[in-house]
Amino acid sequence: MASSKCRCLALNAKLTRVTTTLTRNLRWALLWLCATAGLGLLVVRFDIAERREAFQAEARTAHRLLSQRAAQHDAILATLALLDPAPSGDHPSTRLPALYPQVLKVWRRGADGAWPEPSLASAEALSRVSGRPALAAVDAAAGHYDLVLAGSPASFALRIELARWVPWAAWPFAREGAVKADLVHGAQRLMLQPGQEATGWRGGVTPGFVFDKALDTPSQPFVLHVQRATGPAGWPWARLSALAAVLAVMVAATAALQGQRRRRRRAEQLLRLARTSRLNALGELAAGVAHELNQPLTAVIASTQAARRMLDDDPLPQATLNEALTQARDQARRAAEVVARLRRLVERPGDSAAVQPTALGDAVRGALALLQPELRRLALRPQIDDTRATVDADPVALEQILHNLLNNALQAMHAVPAAQRCLQLRIGIESGRGVLRLRDGGPGLTPDVLDHLFEPFFSTRPGGLGLGLSLCASLAGAMGGVLSAQNVAAGGAEFRLELPLTCTR
Amino acid sequence: MTNPLIHLVDDDDAVRRSLALLVGTVGLSVAEWPHPQAFLDGFDRESVGAIVLDVRMPGTSGLTLLDQLLAQGVDQPVIMLTGHGTVEMCRRAFKAGAAEFLEKPVDDERLIEALHECVRQHVRTRERLAADRGTRERYTRLSEREREVLSLVIKGQTAKQIARVLGVSPRTVETHRANLGAKLETDSLAQLIRRFAMLVEDADTE
Numbered sequence: 001m002a003s004s005k006c007r008c009l010a011l012n013a014k015l016t017r018v019t020t021t022l023t024r025n026l027r028w029a030l031l032w033l034c035a036t037a038g039l040g041l042l043v044v045r046f047d048i049a050e051r052r053e054a055f056q057a058e059a060r061t062a063h064r065l066l067s068q069r070a071a072q073h074d075a076i077l078a079t080l081a082l083l084d085p086a087p088s089g090d091h092p093s094t095r096l097p098a099l100y101p102q103v104l105k106v107w108r109r110g111a112d113g114a115w116p117e118p119s120l121a122s123a124e125a126l127s128r129v130s131g132r133p134a135l136a137a138v139d140a141a142a143g144h145y146d147l148v149l150a151g152s153p154a155s156f157a158l159r160i161e162l163a164r165w166v167p168w169a170a171w172p173f174a175r176e177g178a179v180k181a182d183l184v185h186g187a188q189r190l191m192l193q194p195g196q197e198a199t200g201w202r203g204g205v206t207p208g209f210v211f212d213k214a215l216d217t218p219s220q221p222f223v224l225h226v227q228r229a230t231g232p233a234g235w236p237w238a239r240l241s242a243l244a245a246v247l248a249v250m251v252a253a254t255a256a257l258q259g260q261r262r263r264r265r266r267a268e269q270l271l272r273l274a275r276t277s278r279l280n281a282l283g284e285l286a287a288g289v290a291h292e293l294n295q296p297l298t299a300v301i302a303s304t305q306a307a308r309r310m311l312d313d314d315p316l317p318q319a320t321l322n323e324a325l326t327q328a329r330d331q332a333r334r335a336a337e338v339v340a341r342l343r344r345l346v347e348r349p350g351d352s353a354a355v356q357p358t359a360l361g362d363a364v365r366g367a368l369a370l371l372q373p374e375l376r377r378l379a380l381r382p383q384i385d386d387t388r389a390t391v392d393a394d395p396v397a398l399e400q401i402l403h404n405l406l407n408n409a410l411q412a413m414h415a416v417p418a419a420q421r422c423l424q425l426r427i428g429i430e431s432g433r434g435v436l437r438l439r440d441g442g443p444g445l446t447p448d449v450l451d452h453l454f455e456p457f458f459s460t461r462p463g464g465l466g467l468g469l470s471l472c473a474s475l476a477g478a479m480g481g482v483l484s485a486q487n488v489a490a491g492g493a494e495f496r497l498e499l500p501l502t503c504t505r
Numbered sequence: 506m507t508n509p510l511i512h513l514v515d516d517d518d519a520v521r522r523s524l525a526l527l528v529g530t531v532g533l534s535v536a537e538w539p540h541p542q543a544f545l546d547g548f549d550r551e552s553v554g555a556i557v558l559d560v561r562m563p564g565t566s567g568l569t570l571l572d573q574l575l576a577q578g579v580d581q582p583v584i585m586l587t588g589h590g591t592v593e594m595c596r597r598a599f600k601a602g603a604a605e606f607l608e609k610p611v612d613d614e615r616l617i618e619a620l621h622e623c624v625r626q627h628v629r630t631r632e633r634l635a636a637d638r639g640t641r642e643r644y645t646r647l648s649e650r651e652r653e654v655l656s657l658v659i660k661g662q663t664a665k666q667i668a669r670v671l672g673v674s675p676r677t678v679e680t681h682r683a684n685l686g687a688k689l690e691t692d693s694l695a696q697l698i699r700r701f702a703m704l705v706e707d708a709d710t711e
Contacts, residue, residue, distance in 0.1 A: 291588050294589070294610065295517050296519065298523070298609040298611065299517070299522075299523040302520070302523035302527045302611065303523040305613035309530040309613070310530055323522075323526065324523070327519060334519070
């Protein structure tokens with residue numbers, strides 16, 4: 001039962017962890033999606049505006065070209081009327097189609113002649129009133145229209161083919177492209193190029209680009225209608241995918257950075273917690289010891305004080321005096337027993353199993369990494385001179401020693417100006433032993449402090465327990481090493497940690 | 506008056522025994538109590554003396570015991586003993602009504618001085634209590650009219666003024682005053698006022 005419950009709990013915890021990770025990733029994905037959508041929308045809008053501008057420019061060019069050509073037709077008719085070639089024979093007008101490919105046919109009507117088609121006659125009447133060419137029949141299916149200029153003695157008409165009318169060489173749109181172009185005259189629609197029907201993307205989000213403008217020639221009142229379909233197919237997908245990719249990289253990088261920061265923060269918290277709990281345990285132990293010692297001491301003092309008072313009595317109260325002194329002796333023994341018990345408690349058994357080959361340089365760098373915030377606060381860059389030494393050490397004890405030594409060095413440098421601060425770490429082999437020399441730019445150690453440096457309960461810091469260096473020294477001793485200290489002539493203190501080298505054989 | 510009795514409450518036998526020896530050297534009687542609850546159940550509340558409490562005891566802590574004693578109306582002064590006295594603990598003890606707060610190991614002079622002071626204080630408290638009780642008992646002997654007269658006398662009014670207020674003759678007032686003196690067992694006006702002024706004021710405001 002218990003084990004299944006346990007398993008269930010473990011599973012639950014795992015599930016929670018997985019869910020948390022998923023939720024976090026989902027949040028990042030959502031952020032990426034939103035950013036891509038937002039910026040993508042902007043890109044699409046700019047792109048559409050740009051293409052609309054280009055389309056309008058092209059449509060204006062097309063309009064100008066067509067207007068020029070239409071004006072040409074007016075000019076041809078005017079020239080014909082002016083020259084009025086002979087009604088028969090080799091009329092120059094028969095050679096016109098060769099000169100102007102868009103002119104399919106030329107008609108001439110003399111004073112007594114008749115038009116082959118009635119529409120030409122009515123157009124001639126119109127032309128005579130307005131004094132300029134007039135449009136006769138428009139044949140949308142065949143793609144041509146007729147233009148008449150009334151004159152005297154003869155009137156002329158031209159049949160113009162649309163396909164040849166358009167100056168394709170200068171035409172801004174691709175003939176088989178997406179652009180649809182028509183000339184609209186009333187209900188009739190003369191197709192210039194089919195393009196794609198741009199009635200709008202389904203849903204009408206983008207109706208497409210539209211250009212509508214009447215040609216500049218009043219004789220040929222066509223409206224140029226140009227339309228280009230737009231829609232998702234026309235979007236700048238390459239740019240959009242590049243944008244999405246860049247954003248994905250950025251979001252992923254941010255997520256990774258955040259994750260790293262979170263992990264580092266958690267590690268720091270754990271470290272702080274461990275340190276605090278260690279201090280709490282130490283405080284608890286100290287309080288317990290204090291009480292255990294205080295009780296017998298109270299009894300000893302009270303008994304001896306009682307005894308001393310009884311000495312003034314006459315006669316001497318022998319029995320009570322005896323009791324008081326016996327009490328004092330017993331309680332003094334009790335105190336001694338407490339001390340002995342405490343010593344047995346803190347005495348570490350020589351645990352050689354924990355000793356393992358350790359690169360001194362790596363241990364130093366590890367300890368420095370833990371003190372990064374403090375180093376930053378002091379604006380201090382440690383100089384490490386590592387000529388490599390692998391020593392036999394208990395990594396935990398070694399870390400504790402290094403942490404203590406580094407911490408002391410940093411503490412010492414709070415008191416000196418920033419320019420004077422320095423931290424030198426030299427690792428190497430000296431006479432067959434692995435040695436770390438740690439030199440700081442602090443005020444150094446006074447002779448008095450040097451004498452008592454490694455004694456327990458000796459501290460120069462107000463409120464300090466005075467156990468740090470004493471612990472370091474005994475930890476080093478337990479590993480067969482030596483910890484010593486001296487002042488440096490240039491100023492500051494140097495601590496020297498010596499440990500046995502690992503036997504390579 | 507009985508011989509003052511010091512109650513020592515401490516679970517540590519050696520400490521308690523040593524302190525008992527020390528207190529005994531100045532001629533004070535000592536009752537030793539290893540268990541706080543046994544002390545609370547068994548000690549003589551009528552005796553004159555003081556209580557010495559250890560703060561750190563298993564089960565009932567010294568501070569809790571102090572609260573219980575005061576809640577029960579125990580009037581013996583309490584001296585607290587502690588191995589490690591914090592400012593907070595000290596403040597709590599005095600706020601709760603401890604007479605003295607001493608740190609272990611305790612100095613004999615200070616402990617004995619504190620004990621003497623406590624006993625003196627307790628004796629005074631008990632005497633004042635007894636006197637109060639006598640005053641109250643005598644006051645109850647007075648008739649309604651005599652109490653009225655007493656009240657006015659204490660306010661400093663003359664016999665004539667009192668007679669006018671009460672609507673009686675000055676001679677009747679004089680008679681009441683003589684009776685008052687006899688019933689309250691006082692010889693002078695000054696004595697009368699000193700002993701009964703508070704009591705009469707309390708009675709009048711009720």
